[in-house]
Amino acid sequence: MTLETKSLSSGFNFDWLIITAMFFLLPVDMINGILLKGGIEFPISIGQLYKLFVLFLVFIRLSIRPKTDFLLLIATFIIFTIPSLVQFNINKEYTARIIFDDIIKTSKYISVFLALIYFQRVFTNPRFKTRIFLKSWFVFSYVLFAFNILLKYVGLGFPMYEYDNTGTTGFFYAGNEISALFLVLYAILAYHLYEIKKAKMWFFIFFLFNLFLGITITSKTAMLGIVLVTLLILASPENLKKISLRKVIIWISSIALLVPLTGYIAYKLLKDSLIMERINYFYNKWDLITFIFSERNLRVEDMIPKYKFTWSIWEKIMGGGQYFYENQLGNVIEIDFLDLFFAYGIVGGVIFLLVIIGLFIKVFSQMKKNFPYARLTLLMLFVLVLESSIAGHVFNSGIAGIYIGACLALMFFKPKTIQN
Numbered sequence: 164m165t166l167e168t169k170s171l172s173s174g175f176n177f178d179w180l181i182i183t184a185m186f187f188l189l190p191v192d193m194i195n196g197i198l199l200k201g202g203i204e205f206p207i208s209i210g211q212l213y214k215l216f217v218l219f220l221v222f223i224r225l226s227i228r229p230k231t232d233f234l235l236l237i238a239t240f241i242i243f244t245i246p247s248l249v250q251f252n253i254n255k256e257y258t259a260r261i262i263f264d265d266i267i268k269t270s271k272y273i274s275v276f277l278a279l280i281y282f283q284r285v286f287t288n289p290r291f292k293t294r295i296f297l298k299s300w301f302v303f304s305y306v307l308f309a310f311n312i313l314l315k316y317v318g319l320g321f322p323m324y325e326y327d328n329t330g331t332t333g334f335f336y337a338g339n340e341i342s343a344l345f346l347v348l349y350a351i352l353a354y355h356l357y358e359i360k361k362a363k364m365w366f367f368i369f370f371l372f373n374l375f376l377g378i379t380i381t382s383k384t385a386m387l388g389i390v391l392v393t394l395l396i397l398a399s400p401e402n403l404k405k406i407s408l409r410k411v412i413i414w415i416s417s418i419a420l421l422v423p424l425t426g427y428i429a430y431k432l433l434k435d436s437l438i439m440e441r442i443n444y445f446y447n448k449w450d451l452i453t454f455i456f457s458e459r460n461l462r463v464e465d466m467i468p469k470y471k472f473t474w475s476i477w478e479k480i481m482g483g484g485q486y487f488y489e490n491q492l493g494n495v496i497e498i499d500f501l502d503l504f505f506a507y508g509i510v511g512g513v514i515f516l517l518v519i520i521g522l523f524i525k526v527f528s529q530m531k532k533n534f535p536y537a538r539l540t541l542l543m544l545f546v547l548v549l550e551s552s553i554a555g556h557v558f559n560s561g562i563a564g565i566y567i568g569a570c571l572a573l574m575f576f577k578p579k580t581i582q583n
Contacts, residue, residue, distance in 0.1 A: 278568025330381025385447030
């Protein structure tokens with residue numbers, strides 16, 4: 164008897180248990196942020212521990228009837244842990260704690276795709292109550308996130324930048340990762356308003372509110388990401404089929420208005436702050452590429468000679484694990500593909516590229532079958548790959564990983580018309 168059959172016969176739905184646990188992801192991350200900002204640290208943070216618990220539930224759910232994609236993911240996880248184990252055997256500096264930390268960091272990359280595989284199962288034939296439960300989870304997560312950002316205006320929450328107490332991350336600790344979470348939650352709800360509900364007026368109001376949130380966060384990725392996601396949602400096939408000179412003019416006018424408007428509002432809010440002085444300082448100090456990538460390109464230039472001349476053939480092919488890579492650079496580059504490449508070698512980089520290419524191929528296939536959320540997955544896959552190439556902390560995001568997996572898996576969501 165399968166897990167699904169047992170659930171039906173006993174009245175218990177294991178998916179409900181997993182999704183219920185996911186409702187607490189952001190509240191636990193808030194508590195985790197408060198503890199970390201207060202200087203209270205544990206060998207493993209409560210945020211990481213709770214995510215591992217949720218991923219364990221997902222693992223149990225998928226292992227009942229394992230399929231090829233799940234088995235390949237487990238094989239990838241094993242491949243990614245081998246370099247750390249090799250270093251442990253040949254390097255006296257390595258301790259069990261370093262290996263444990265490497266496994267935790269590796270699990271962040273795996274969590275996105277583990278969630279994707281899980282939600283693919285759920286979205287393929289969702290029961291009615293599960294649909295409602297999932298929608299409530301997305302809405303609850305968005306409301307809680309927005310609430311955290313708005314706490315800035317009552318003097319609560321943590322700043323995005325310590326300079327002049329600029330921006331905010333709410334009570335979330337990982338400031339670099341909340342932009343990805345923000346864009347995913349916004350995209351899901353905005354797409355639902357525009358494409359599914361056809362509530363275009365509410366969509367526009369929702370956009371303005373989230374543009375305000377992005378400016379409050381004071382993140383380039385959040386501010387520009389909201390504008391980009393909105394324009395991609397508006398570029399629906401329905402609108403493109405009815406293309407006319409009038410619509411072309413409206414589109415060009417919208418882009419010409421939204422981008423400068425976002426920049427102008429952000430500038431007015433930040434012009435007298437220390438962060439603006441810092442931006443101006445580095446803009447004048449660096450070339451345009453270095454300014455856009457916030458010195459990430461310089462870290463790449465620093466890393467390449469070490470990779471070419473000091474790494475063994477094994478380390479170039481399989482990598483040395485996260486600790487080995489971070490110890491070499493003293494940091495991470497913060498470009499997801501390159502972080503994977505230097506941590507897990509050529510094999511890690513190839514696996515990542517193959518997965519991304521495979522996702523693009525699959526989403527185009529789902530679009531041809533008229534799956535309603537396939538275009539959302541396509542535009543978000545594009546946005547997330549772009550963000551991961553400029554700002555990093557996307558496909559290895561602890562706070563956003565499960566939400567990214569859910570968003571990408573929406574391409575498999577079957578409406579009743581397709582099921583029938």
